[in-house]
Amino acid sequence: MDFKKIDKILETAPSFRRAQVKRFIFKNLIEDWEEATSLSKDLRALMSSKFSLNIEHQRSESKENNTTKELITLEDGFQIETVLMRHEDGRNTVCVSSQVGCALGCDFCATGKLGFFRNLTANEIVMQVLLFNRLLKKEGKQVTNVVYMGMGEPMLNYENVINSIHFMNNKDVFGLGARKFSISTAGVVEGIKKLIKEPMEINLAVSIHAPNDKLRTALMPINKKWNLKQLFTAIDEYIAKTNRRVMLEYTLIKNVNDSLIEAAQLKELARNKLCFINLITYNKTKFYAPPSSAVVKRFADYLEKHRVAFTFRQRFGHDIAAACGQLARKKK
Ligand code: SF4
Known part of the structure; x- marks a missing residue:
């Protein structure tokens, strides 16, 4: 399209x-x-x-009825996944993909295991939101938020990602306000620096997942290029220039990053910053497992006791492999 x-x-x-x-x-x-x-x-x-209006797609619905996953076949035969999350407070958030596959190879992520094939165009990103708006229209609803957290690293497809946001922000298209968009990065510092200069007030989320360089490099190879110090220098700069709160995503993985030692290191990273931690429980793949609820509670209690701002991310679509780290399609 x-x-x-x-x-x-x-x-x-x-x-x-x-x-x-x-x-x-x-x-x-x-x-x-x-x-x-x-x-x-x-x-x-x-x-x-x-001009064909057809979008070739295959839909899966989660048992809880709060998540819909679409497998979209692109014009060149590649396939991507995109997810709609229906929140209890009425928000309808689409988690869009920005690339076919991903070059960053995070160890816990199904997309990362695919390797990288190509960037999506701005139109292919918009099409994912259009598809869900068509679905929601039948229920008298519409997409309220767009997060760039699906397949791919959005900061490595910066131009198309920003163009898609400008397009969807247009009142003649979906008229979604700038603050309704969030770009999530695995830590591409040069992308954060570009976003600082962006006149639109787009939200920034950063996947931390490991609070020390040794563990982070093992889980997220991008840490070799930009370590935690360089990453947090860029986050500080973003906060100083924009005065906007940054979301730090931390996925708890069993026996990997879920001890009180990591909780203490995470607290130090987030201390005195305009940011909040989004705690996510890992969705089981063949690589890793989620911690027990007692371990999750112990981690959360530690953050709470030390007054670190955090929220738990509601789990969406783990039964249809639509949750974080589970998206993986690329057939041609
Ligand atoms: S977590 Fe994100 S950046 Fe890392 S491999 Fe998966 S899609 Fe790429």
Whole structure:
């Protein structure tokens, strides 16, 4: 789906006609040009011959009914996964993929095991949100938040990621406010520096997952390029320049990073910073397992006792392999 093509197809048409056609795609969320009844028959025929609205996808629903995963087949045959999370407070968050596969090879992540194939275009990112907006429309709802936490490292596809945000922020598209977008990075410092200069107020999340360099390098090879000191210098700079709170993601993995020693190291990293920790319990893969609930509680109690701001991330879609670290498709 190349949205720029619309202007080209309609280059001789008056501008109100182009706006009307776009409204059908992004606001009325039509899936077939025949639904665009206020367009002339000829225009409907022209659009259906030149601009397909079809998104090839396969849907899975979680048992709890709060998570939907879509497997999307792209035009070149690659497949990506994208996830809708329905929060109890009414938010509908889409976790979008930004790349096919990922080059960063985090040891606990199914996407990382695939290797890297290619960046997604801005249109392919927007298409993931469009697909869920079509689904939610049937329930009288819409996507309220977009997080770049699916397959891939968004900071390594920075231009397309930012372009997709600008596009979805446009009131004629989804009109989602800048603060409704969060970019999550495994620690690409040069990406954080670019985001600091971005005029839009986009949220930053950083995957920490290990509070010392030795463990982090073993789990996340990117730590060899930018270690924790360099990463936190960039986080401090982001906070100083933007005055926005940064989310530090920490996935608890059984017997890897779940002891009180790591809790104390994490506390030191987060101390006196405008940030909060998002604690996540690892979703079982064949590589690692989640800690017991007693161990999770011990870790959380330590943070609480030392007044470190944290939240537990609600678990979504682990039964359909839609949770963090479980997304992995790339078939061509
Ligand atoms: S956790 Fe993120 S950055 Fe790391 S390999 Fe997986 S997709 Fe890539």
